[in-house]
Amino acid sequence: xxxxxxxxxxxxxxxxxxxxxxxxxxxxxxxxxxxxxxxxxxxxxxxxxxxxxxxxxxxxxxxxxxxxxxxxxxxxxxxxxxxxxxxxxxxxxxxxxxxxxxxxxxxxxxxxxxxxxxxxxxxxxxxxxxxxxxxxxxxxxxxxxxxxxxxxxxxxxxxxxxxxxxxxxxxxxxxxxxxxxxxxxxxxxxxxxxxxxxxxxxxxxxxxxxxxxxxxxxxxxxxxxxxxxxxxxxxxxxxxxxxxxxxxxxxxxxxxxxxxxxxxxxxxxxxxxxxxxxxxxxxxxxxxxxxxxxxxxxxxxxxxxxxxxxxxxxxxxxxxxxxxxxxxxxxxxxxxxxxxxxxxxxxxxxxxxxxxxxxxxxxxxxxxxxxxxxxxxxxxxxxxxxxxxxxxxxxxxxxxxxxxxxxxxxxxxxxxxxxxxxxxxxxxxxxxxxxx
Amino acid sequence: xxxxxxxxxxxxxxxxxxxxxxxxxxxxxxxxxxxxxxxxxxxxxxxxxxxxxxxxxxxxxxxxxxxxxxxxxxxxxxxxxxxxxxxxxxxxxxxxxxxxxxxxxxxxxxxxxxxxxxxxxxxxxxxxxxxxxxxxxxxxxxxxxxxxxxxxxxxxxxxxxxxxxxxxxxxxxxxxxxxxxxxxxxxxxxxxxxxxxxxxxxxxxxxxxxxxxxxxxxxxxxxxxxxxxxxxxxxxxxxxxxxxxxxxxxxxxxxxxxx
Numbered sequence: 001x002x003x004x005x006x007x008x009x010x011x012x013x014x015x016x017x018x019x020x021x022x023x024x025x026x027x028x029x030x031x032x033x034x035x036x037x038x039x040x041x042x043x044x045x046x047x048x049x050x051x052x053x054x055x056x057x058x059x060x061x062x063x064x065x066x067x068x069x070x071x072x073x074x075x076x077x078x079x080x081x082x083x084x085x086x087x088x089x090x091x092x093x094x095x096x097x098x099x100x101x102x103x104x105x106x107x108x109x110x111x112x113x114x115x116x117x118x119x120x121x122x123x124x125x126x127x128x129x130x131x132x133x134x135x136x137x138x139x140x141x142x143x144x145x146x147x148x149x150x151x152x153x154x155x156x157x158x159x160x161x162x163x164x165x166x167x168x169x170x171x172x173x174x175x176x177x178x179x180x181x182x183x184x185x186x187x188x189x190x191x192x193x194x195x196x197x198x199x200x201x202x203x204x205x206x207x208x209x210x211x212x213x214x215x216x217x218x219x220x221x222x223x224x225x226x227x228x229x230x231x232x233x234x235x236x237x238x239x240x241x242x243x244x245x246x247x248x249x250x251x252x253x254x255x256x257x258x259x260x261x262x263x264x265x266x267x268x269x270x271x272x273x274x275x276x277x278x279x280x281x282x283x284x285x286x287x288x289x290x291x292x293x294x295x296x297x298x299x300x301x302x303x304x305x306x307x308x309x310x311x312x313x314x315x316x317x318x319x320x321x322x323x324x325x326x327x328x329x330x331x332x333x334x335x336x337x338x339x340x341x342x343x344x345x346x347x348x349x350x351x352x353x354x355x356x357x358x359x360x361x362x363x364x365x366x367x368x369x370x371x372x373x374x375x376x377x378x379x380x381x382x383x384x385x386x387x388x389x390x391x392x393x394x395x396x397x398x399x400x401x402x403x404x405x406x407x408x409x410x411x412x413x414x415x416x417x418x419x420x421x422x423x424x425x426x427x428x429x430x431x432x433x434x435x436x
Numbered sequence: 437x438x439x440x441x442x443x444x445x446x447x448x449x450x451x452x453x454x455x456x457x458x459x460x461x462x463x464x465x466x467x468x469x470x471x472x473x474x475x476x477x478x479x480x481x482x483x484x485x486x487x488x489x490x491x492x493x494x495x496x497x498x499x500x501x502x503x504x505x506x507x508x509x510x511x512x513x514x515x516x517x518x519x520x521x522x523x524x525x526x527x528x529x530x531x532x533x534x535x536x537x538x539x540x541x542x543x544x545x546x547x548x549x550x551x552x553x554x555x556x557x558x559x560x561x562x563x564x565x566x567x568x569x570x571x572x573x574x575x576x577x578x579x580x581x582x583x584x585x586x587x588x589x590x591x592x593x594x595x596x597x598x599x600x601x602x603x604x605x606x607x608x609x610x611x612x613x614x615x616x617x618x619x620x621x622x623x624x625x626x627x628x629x630x631x632x633x634x635x636x637x638x639x640x641x642x643x644x645x646x647x648x649x650x651x652x653x654x655x656x657x658x659x660x661x662x663x664x665x666x667x668x669x670x671x672x673x674x675x676x677x678x679x680x681x682x683x684x685x686x687x688x689x690x691x692x693x694x695x
């Protein structure tokens with residue numbers, strides 16, 4: 001397969017797209033410069049996965065119109081299952097393709113100055129605040145072709161801002177529905193927890209269609225400023241024909257904490273990058289990732305925690321199950337920069353393979369530029385232990401059920417961390433469906 | 437009343453014959469003990485009865501109430517009423533003890549007849565208290581990080597929860613201190629009754645001070661070479677195995693290298 005390298009969208013298109021939305025000039029210029037860079041920059045090079053032939057750039061529908069929802073009852077059942085419909089004070093955003101279809105934030109949080117809105121509303125109402133965080137210290141526009149293309153074309157997403165000293169003790173949830181089989185989703189998410197604040201944000205990506213060839217390009221930038229704490233949960237569940245690039249980046253300031261729980265359940269080819277940068281002294285990053293691969297899909301998961309500050313702690317835990325002919329590369333990188341003394345980098349990757357044709361590679365990498373640190377890693381790739389199966393079966397549990405228990409047990413350390421019950425339940429159901 | 441019948445059983449592991457014709461019948465209400473030095477085939481017998489995939493039956497038969505056990509998968513054997521308390525129980529991460537036990541009970545009861553959560557919890561609490569187990573252990577992952585004694589106690593908990601017709605206890609006493617041994621024995625004695633038959637495999641007579649067997653068998657060279665009542669175990673404790681070897685003209689009692 002040859003892949004067209006020429007981009008399907010012109011400067012004129014991007015200009016009119018931005019102007020139609022009344023975007024401020026800083027953003028228009030950023031988009032135009034990004035598009036020019038996207039023409040020149042190479043694709044990212046995820047370690048050990050060749051993506052030259054993947055389609056990240058050829059698509060037709062950069063904007064599709066969907067209707068806003070007058071009631072959540074209109075949502076498809078699969079989406080409703082993600083939401084607690086009975087909760088009165090919902091903090092919920094629902095996006096249908098590119099349309100902000102539903103938004104709700106409790107009066108209490110509004111009164112405290114919390115912002116939770118779609119990215120375009122945020123750009124128009126809080127332009128300076130968005131400009132301060134948008135692709136500056138988190139993900140840079142010119143990292144590679146996909147970040148540049150993302151900046152030029154982003155067409156959805158949310159902006160979350162929690163002011164100083166505000167603790168949000170209920171989760172904020174965003175649900176992104178991929179409805180139109182040809183819609184290209186370029187979602188940009190920014191979560192900012194300002195000094196001494198606290199927030200939990202959970203997002204779901206879900207396809208409600210069968211698509212042959214769609215492109216999704218997601219960037220999430222997460223900021224835990226001084227002594228702030230962010231919990232970021234995600235369940236990605238996009239359909240087989242979707243090629244996904246998803247980049248989730250965290251920046252922790254002094255004594256800031258970022259914790260991730262990611263359920264990466266896409267059925268299509270996926271490159272997922274999750275980097276946490278521990279800038280401030282005493283900052284903390286924890287990444288828990290769970291993956292199920294099936295069918296013919298190829299996936300690459302890179303999880304990295306980079307230590308800049310002293311006394312920083314980074315933890316990476318990844319568990320993946322591979323079946324059928326699925327191929328996955330799990331790169332775990334703990335990096336301690338010079339000067340980040342007294343830091344600790346730990347990582348663990350475990351891959352369980354359920355078929356002879358499945359492939360899983362776990363690559364633990366420690367890059368350490370400082371003497372006075374501690375670090376450790378563990379990695380394993382294996383099959384269901386026949387002794388464990390025998391033990392469970394010897395108590396009367398049929399083989400299929402015993403395997404199911406072992407797989408669930410294997411994924412439990414991550415699944416149990418998801419903070420919203422309905423999302424956790426849904427993740428368990430997705431896993432169930434995928435491993436069956 | 438359940439009857440487990442083993443006839444002329446020959447079993448190989450990785451091509452090497454370990455059991456060379458075992459005959460044994462265990463009925464409901466009876467407790468049998470199989471004793472013998474290390475490496476004489478005792479654990480092989482228990483694994484072969486349960487259907488461990490590594491053990492190949494090359495000759496002979498095992499039946500439970502006339503049903504051919506050797507034709508059954510491991511889980512079918514369990515649902516038919518067999519139970520094996522293992523010498524080295526597996527550790528399984530991510531599955532709590534309670535969830536596992538409930539899955540096992542429900543597998544026996546079958547779809548539509550599942551045990552109610554309340555009833556399950558009541559029974560679990562009661563049995564755990566009986567075995568003096570810390571209630572936390574219900575919510576810990578299956579055997580993960582359990583001490584040797586905790587694992588053995590957990591095997592007996594499963595025995596009491598699943599109520600099999602015939603149980604095989606494979607060296608349930610190894611590595612236990614006296615207090616733990618007493619508790620484990622208390623659990624087994626609690627199960628005693630006309631509906632419950634038990635085959636205890638051990639090389640220490642000590643256990644039989646707490647669980648009095650009806651029959652004692654001595655295994656050497658992959659066969660049962662001598663059977664008797666509880667007095668046989670006492671004589672073994674006092675005199676060791678040499679007198680039997682002498683009596684039967686056995687020089688080397690072992691057939692295998694025990695792991």
